[in-house]
Amino acid sequence: MSNYKFILSGGGTGGHIYPAIAIANELKSRYPDAEFLFVGASDRMEMDKVPQAGYTIEGLWISGIQRKLTLKNLMFPLKLITSLLRSRKIIKTFKPNVVIGTGGFASGPLLQMATSKGVPCLIQEQNSFPGITNKLLGKKVDTICVAYDGLDKFFPKEKLKLTGNPIRKDLLAVKGKHIEGKDVFKLIHSKHTLLVLGGSLGARRINELVEANLTFFENQNVQLIWQCGKLYYDRYKQYNDLKHVQVHAFLNNMDMAYAAADVIISRAGAISVSELCIVGKPTIFIPSPNVAEDHQTKNALAVAEKNAAVLIKESDLDNDFQNEFTALITNEEKQSELSKNIETLALVNATSDIVDEVEKLLKK
Template sequence: MNKTKPKILLSGGGTGGHIFPAVAIADALKHKYPDAEILFVGAKGRMEMERVPQAGYNIKGLWISGFQRKLDKRNLAFPFKLISSLLGARKIIKCFKPEVAIGTGGYASGPTLYMASRKGVPTLILEQNSYPGITNRLLSKTVDTVCVAYPGMEKYFDKNKLVVTGSPIRVQISRSNITKKEARDFFHLDHKKPTMLVIGGSQGALGINRAVSAIIKQLCELGLQILWQTGIDSFGESEKLVNDNKLSDCVFVHKFIMRMEMAYAAGDFVVSRAGAIALAEIVQLEKPAIFIPLPTAAEDHQTKNAMSLVDGGAALILNEKEAPNKLLPLVNHFMLDEDKKSELIRNIRDFKTPDATKAIVDQVVKLLKR
């Protein structure tokens, strides 16, 4: 290995939950090795092909998509895409000659990490959820190191490969010193109103958007202002709802918020899905939160993710079906009650972990030294 210029391959995409950890790891490795060559591999047509270059890194795309678990004609193309992606990954690895390969999940990470391990490249995967996806379960049999966010993952992975690191979060968030005033100026928010931040993940969340839409007038009547990331699919409908009801001075709708460190600083509390990255960021920033887990997540892992906080009195949880009726009372009775909100903040501090990104980078360094 060139000690100052290691060649590092990263693959993670499909959603922000896979992309942002990969970028956080890349940023930390670039800080440690300023002259490192870093290349990402993603899936053509997916959001990583846009987000990774925005973060300052090169990316190559593979023709790959997920396998639909229900009967679906899209599955007819899956075998051809899989073969194409394996050949594409092999070509990238042959040309780039990485000294380590890192996978954070997503369609492209499967063929990329599989081919890297087949070619003898030291490999590491990150599993951030309490229940691993099938790709990581398969990859874990061939990779060298498996980093996980939660203890007790020995039931899914070889304990000799397992390292509990926590979930990495973006350095812009983990090291942010942005004030509430600066953040509210950035989004043109009122400095005095309690602010509810609504985030459904990088792609939005239809269930959360419906729940918020159902009570949007009542939320404004409580004196709140809402900073709302809807995702692309719900943006037009949500924006129309706000304009038709003349709520533009109370509700601020965005398709996607690039400056999440600003959004977290602006918000007094958060309504969110319970993906691993959202949890890690909310805990790190000590934000009171109401989690509405994705009901279709594999093995209901988002509920399991959130319950660790809920059981510790550090967060609240709502079933998606109940959210339209129960979200407003929770906001009113907990998030607008300073004593109850302060208790959530005190309790969430017990769940803060050491720097997960550094812990993962330490494992990468070990692989580079092999």
């Protein structure tokens, strides 16, 4: 049988959406006749990104709980009940063989209903410190695919499979496309290219850093592909007027952006770290300090300690950034060393290994 039906649920940020799309693509390559349905939060970016990848998506009226008392929090019980009922209807109508969750608000009600109906379920946890949705689901699902050791602190040990994080296949082909990438972005070949990534929504502190250093970058013969995030685009789009700067709300052709880059500045979310290990470019990590258990710093430290990236904490940026950046951009040997070392950390078969686990559930 190859006309299986799969539901994939996850979203809110690219870190949850792209793993789900990567898993779907791998399943589709193995089962071309299979049917796929994505379930996301109706007002989040997955409603745009999933159809762009060629898949159908249903939206749930769901959001997370705010840390302070707000009207949104008062609405949460109603949203949750509505989403559970909608999820039950989706599962009853679509009749999936397996449901896969990659984190984010929408995957909670969907997988809750799937497990209660006896549908085999798998979750994929990208981080070294799991989010609340996956922690709650871990007790109920059949399989938990993880990217880090030591997650038996949060999940039943017998369900854990160390696979790594799913990566978009186009990133495996970035090598050797440096000139092509620069041409796609109409960049000057004789200049260094800095790719700045603050995540799909943007990173305020990284954007402020870049803005403050635009003249410094120009003096270093550096041109920028600056993904500032959709929340910040209106503020920073004025810098598109500068010859050495390209400001983007979001990068749809991320593979070519990676290919064009000589050096990358990035947050240290789990998917970003996994992608950067595969891309193998010299990277400066500036982890967000505003995440659970400071897991971005832990992610970045795991790479930096192996001399595979540069780590600068937000609190040290004013003192250290220009010196660290100059030391990297002017030293090709250091760039080469970081590239070589970060590549050794890549788990290139993660997507395939996760789908192997999905296939085991098909046989249950």
